[in-house]
Amino acid sequence: MRIEVYSPTIRRKEMDAVLTAMVEEKIGPGERNRFLIQTAKEKLRFDYALALRSPVAALHLALKALNVKAGQAVLISALSPRYYLQVIEDLSLVPLFCDVSFDFPCMSREQIEKTMADKPAGLEICAIVLHHTLGFLPDALAVTELGLPVIEDISQSYGSRQKAATKKDESDSPEGKSAKEEEPQVKLHGAFCILGLEERDMLTSGGGALLFAMNRRDGTVLRNYSAIPDEYCLPDINAALAIVQFREAQRNIEKRAAIARVYTQSSLRTRHKRFIAPEEGEYNNYSFALVLETGLKDVVAYARKKDIIVTNAFENTLAGAGLCEHSPVSNSLALRTVLFPIYPRLRFQDAERVSKLIMTLP
Numbered sequence: 001m002r003i004e005v006y007s008p009t010i011r012r013k014e015m016d017a018v019l020t021a022m023v024e025e026k027i028g029p030g031e032r033n034r035f036l037i038q039t040a041k042e043k044l045r046f047d048y049a050l051a052l053r054s055p056v057a058a059l060h061l062a063l064k065a066l067n068v069k070a071g072q073a074v075l076i077s078a079l080s081p082r083y084y085l086q087v088i089e090d091l092s093l094v095p096l097f098c099d100v101s102f103d104f105p106c107m108s109r110e111q112i113e114k115t116m117a118d119k120p121a122g123l124e125i126c127a128i129v130l131h132h133t134l135g136f137l138p139d140a141l142a143v144t145e146l147g148l149p150v151i152e153d154i155s156q157s158y159g160s161r162q163k164a165a166t167k168k169d170e171s172d173s174p175e176g177k178s179a180k181e182e183e184p185q186v187k188l189h190g191a192f193c194i195l196g197l198e199e200r201d202m203l204t205s206g207g208g209a210l211l212f213a214m215n216r217r218d219g220t221v222l223r224n225y226s227a228i229p230d231e232y233c234l235p236d237i238n239a240a241l242a243i244v245q246f247r248e249a250q251r252n253i254e255k256r257a258a259i260a261r262v263y264t265q266s267s268l269r270t271r272h273k274r275f276i277a278p279e280e281g282e283y284n285n286y287s288f289a290l291v292l293e294t295g296l297k298d299v300v301a302y303a304r305k306k307d308i309i310v311t312n313a314f315e316n317t318l319a320g321a322g323l324c325e326h327s328p329v330s331n332s333l334a335l336r337t338v339l340f341p342i343y344p345r346l347r348f349q350d351a352e353r354v355s356k357l358i359m360t361l362p
Contacts, residue, residue, distance in 0.1 A: 029235055040212075055153075075128045079314055080153075085323065140189040205242035273290065302361065341354055
């Protein structure tokens with residue numbers, strides 16, 4: 001039986017929720033859209049949010065809310081999703097690509113500062129979009145200290161955690177709950193944040209995104225878009241699926257972690273490298289990626305012979321599309337980084353097959 005590299009975790013609970021919405025004939029934007037926002041707020045503790053039909057709409061509205069002007073630049077990682085470029089160009093803005101390091105696939109403050117220093121004379125940067133690539137956590141606080149508006153994209157990092165809260169932190173937390181009791185997420189620092197709900201995001205509604213602001217000041221700005229037409233808003237049939245995904249998230253993250261532990265032991269016996277997650281954090285295991293010493297093509301073909309599908313980790317990124325000429329590290333990673341199957345519905349025996357594949361990679 002062939003093992004696919006991606007598989008959305010859709011169980012009976014998700015199916016029942018969607019079927020109920022269909023039976024009630026309430027599939028357009030409505031009460032479930034609002035309940036999804038309420039459910040997400042319990043986990044993410046934001047001030048205000050919109051549930052939208054796509055991450056494209058979320059990024060578009062986030063940039064508009066920052067009052068960007070035509071001709072200004074938006075600084076983005078070369079390993080950002082391809083749709084970023086389309087949104088930026090549609091708003092008559094200029095993309096400014098930032099490279100990453102071989103050890104870590106997210107932009108750092110130092111790399112952003114270098115990109116800013118090397119930008120064309122007279123080009124004004126209006127925003128930074130900080131993508132949490134492959135679920136890893138960038139140092140968002142350090143980036144915001146540069147003084148530019150930041151939009152964080154946590155579509156792949158939902159469930160990743162920072163270091164455990166101290167006793168003081170726990171006593172200051174909302175409602176006096178500890179970090180574990182709240183299923184803590186990364187502390188977000190962006191003016192606006194995007195949580196994509198597409199098929200390959202950490203949570204899925206079959207398509208869509210949440211756009212939210214963490215504090216009251218930015219939430220007030222986002223409220224200016226509360227009356228957007230229904231055609232922008234997430235339909236209830238999708239929201240019903242996403243609500244269950246939020247409720248089941250911790251269970252799914254634990255299953256990912258169990259699979260990742262098996263893969264990690266196998267990867268230690270290969271010459272291929274893993275990205276280094278920050279020591280003070282807890283990775284959500286959105287992906288299991290290896291940066292190959294050999295060619296990607298050979299590994300993909302070898303896996304296919306074992307009836308296991310692996311894929312280029314960055315095929316749907318700007319660098320993967322060959323659009324970032326001056327980002328040598330990202331371009332190299334886009335040619336040499338492979339993803340292995342890791343999702344909650346993966347059976348134990350299939351995870352063992354993938355583990356043996358990793359151990360014997362050419």
